Amino acid sequence: MxxxxxxxxxxxxxxxxxxxxxxxxxxxxxxxxxxxxxxxxxxxxxxxxxxxxxxxxxxxxxxxxxxxxxxxxxxxxxxxxxxxxxxxxxxxxxxxxxxxxxxxxxxxxxxxxxxxxxxxxxxxxxxxxxxxxVAGGIPVVKALTEGLAGNQITRVMGVMNGTCNYILTEMERTGRAYGDVLTEAQQLGYAEADPTFDVGGFDAAQKLALLAATAFGSQVDYDGLDIEGIDRVNLADIEHASELGYRIKLLGVANNSSDGVDARMKPCLVPENSAIGKLEGVTNMIVIEGDSIGQVVLSGPGAGEGPTASAVLGDITDIARGLNIPAFGVPADRLKPAKRAAASPKAAYYLRFLLTDAPGALARVATVLGEGGISIDRMRQVQHAGPQAPVLIVTHDTVRSTLDKVLQVIADLDVCLAPPVAIRIEDV
Ligand SMILES: NC(=O)c1ccc[n+]([C@@H]2O[C@H](COP(=O)([O-])OP(=O)(O)OC[C@H]3O[C@@H](n4cnc5c(N)ncnc54)[C@H](OP(=O)(O)O)[C@@H]3O)[C@@H](O)[C@H]2O)c1
The missing domain is CATH 3.40.50.720 (NAD(P)-binding Rossmann-like Domain)
Structure with missing residues (x-):
């Protein structure tokens, strides 16, 4: 030896x-x-x-x-x-x-x-x-740099922070508010005393930046990420999303097109029967899409002593065997400059409005959406007592900047009682 x-x-x-x-x-x-x-x-x-x-x-x-x-x-x-x-x-x-x-x-x-x-x-x-x-024990860097090296990777996405997934799934399971569940997660050791790095989406965003660079052969562009945490996810939206057949996840998505890379770490709706939709608790999941392979789904423990040390030993084993693979899959001086896409790809959106419970209020919202070119896929009014009527709408695919302009017009209507909520529905 x-x-x-x-x-x-x-x-x-x-x-x-x-x-x-x-x-x-x-x-x-x-x-x-x-x-x-x-x-x-x-x-x-x-x-x-x-x-x-x-x-x-x-x-x-x-x-x-x-x-x-x-x-x-x-x-x-x-x-x-x-x-x-x-x-x-x-x-x-x-x-x-x-x-x-x-x-x-x-x-x-x-x-x-x-x-x-x-x-x-x-x-x-x-x-x-x-x-x-990246994602603790899941061998995703190895999958990208070795097993999938023959693919043009078009999209990489996933749930990369177990603390956030635990909080979101517990909110849905128990009907408890964000603050309650966060306190419990801290007591169980799933969340730090200062949870900002996790719940603010920053921990997961650092992982996504590394994944995107490795997947697309581009320079690491953490500053190019659009980051939003789970601290403003409302229990009502979790419940309404569930009624409509969706789950809310803190989802990292990096999409590569001729327009550039669109990379974001944000709460999204995903279909409840998708692999990501079914993901419970602290488990992580990464989905990779390549032109030859189609879709690969990897899931497992994203943190903790054993899983993280397991990943460290995987790297050490490669070195012991004499393998010298470039850190990001291509030599560092050949990583492409990060090109940020001007806009995210079109998507459907979940919208929640709080309207005056008066005849014609919903019709006015629908009219503004229609005039702004946003077409409605589904619409329902939530059972309520009192003068405020929550209304849920699922749109057809649209561009976020167009939607934002239309939502501003709706927010200014006298029938609209609170700022509208809009959450992207990711096609996973
Ligand atoms: N924990 C996880 O599940 C996990 C998962 C994925 C990635 N990671 C990453 O793995 C790394 C380690 O995480 P961890 O959870 O093991 O952290 P940790 O439990 O806080 O351990 C950090 C260790 O580093 C030592 N240390 C800190 N500053 C030092 C210095 N200036 N000189 C010498 N030693 C120093 C500490 O020494 P003392 O013990 O003497 O204080 C401690 O042993 C981090 O980059 C983290 O992001 C962690």
Whole structure:
């Protein structure tokens, strides 16, 4: 058997200890799959005295991740600290420049600096890999860069944040409001004390930016994403959507056309009987569409110790086998500049209006929609008591900018009692 592949693991939190456990538990399995042993030689974290529930006694310790990244007995710098900049970026850059491979789960760093890091890797002839940064345990980067490499990818989409999917499915299942369910998710450990990064859609958007770059061979364009979280999703809309045969999901969609890439992370309606519509709880799902394959659906755990460490080990195994695949599927200096589409493709929309319960109110709304070129597929008035009548409309496919102009006219009508709600219905 040839020389061992020597790992330096920076970060011994949830994911880092998960990686240590797999390397310790599956030493023989990894060695037989890779044709060489995979060993940890050194580790780094902030606190040396913390009990992490794993035996670290045989590994060298570095307080400073930069020192770990520079060690001669490290072949792969495994970055599991997190953070967009700072020690993670500095140490990963150092490791690559010095000719060490880097495996990272850090979506924040990669969404901002992925291309620069990939260029550094290629200059040194080593690998930069980030499977664990996108949808945790689901091997989607591998699917795009290897298994589906013969396809022109036209669309990639999915549910990429388990916290948000848990909250939305619990709201629907229990009829409880967003705030209640969020508090429960925090108590269960599904949501952070400060949930903004998850519920605001930013965590999922970083993953989508990496996915879109990998799918379309374009530069990572996090700033080009249209991002909206789930914090304004109303229980009434979840219930009404359900009555109409839809579910509300925080859906990331990146669509590639001759017009450019349209990428957004927003609450959407999807048919309840679609694979994404049926997705419950914290599970993630990614749907990839290619010209030869049609549609591929991957689902599984998007976070957590075991699943995320599993993805890290997948990347390490490739490196141990001598595979050097460009981080984004094509060499970093050949990634196309990100071209943003001027508009999203046409779609149907779910509309909710709160109207005066008076004869002719609904007719006036329908007339404005018709005059604005928005045709109605379905319409229903919700049972109500009192003078305010909720009305639901599903449109035929339309352009969002046209719809927005028409909704502004409706909002100004005296029969319209609250700003209209419009949610895209994604064709999944
Ligand atoms: N958790 C998941 O399910 C998951 C899923 C996908 C991707 N990720 C990504 O994986 C990475 C790690 O996440 P995690 O959940 O494992 O984080 P975590 O539990 O907070 O662990 C972070 C680790 O990094 C260490 N660390 C932080 N700053 C450091 C520094 N300046 N020098 C040395 N060590 C430092 C910490 O040391 P101490 O322990 O001593 O404080 C800790 O061991 C992040 O990029 C995250 O986005 C996580």
């Amino acid at each position: 040839s020389n061992p592949l020597r790992l330096g693991v920076a970060g011994l939190g949830t994911v880092g200890t998960g990686v240590v456990k797999i390397v310790q538990r599956h030493g023989d399995l990894l060695a037989s799959r890779c044709g060489r042993p995979v060993e940890i030689t050194a580790v780094s974290a902030r606190s040396r005295s913390k009990d992490r529930g794993v035996d670290l006694s045989t590994y060298a310790w570095e307080d400073d991740p930069m020192a770990l990244a520079a060690r001669d007995d490290v072949d792969v710098f495994v970055e599991l600290m997190g953070g967009e900049n700072g020690p993670a970026l500095d140490a990963a850059t150092k490791a690559l420049q010095d000719g060490r491979h880097v495996v990272s789960a850090n979506k924040a760093m990669l969404a901002r600096h992925g291309q620069k890091l990939a260029l550094a890797a290629e200059k040194s002839g080593v690998s930069l890999r980030f499977e664990a940064a």
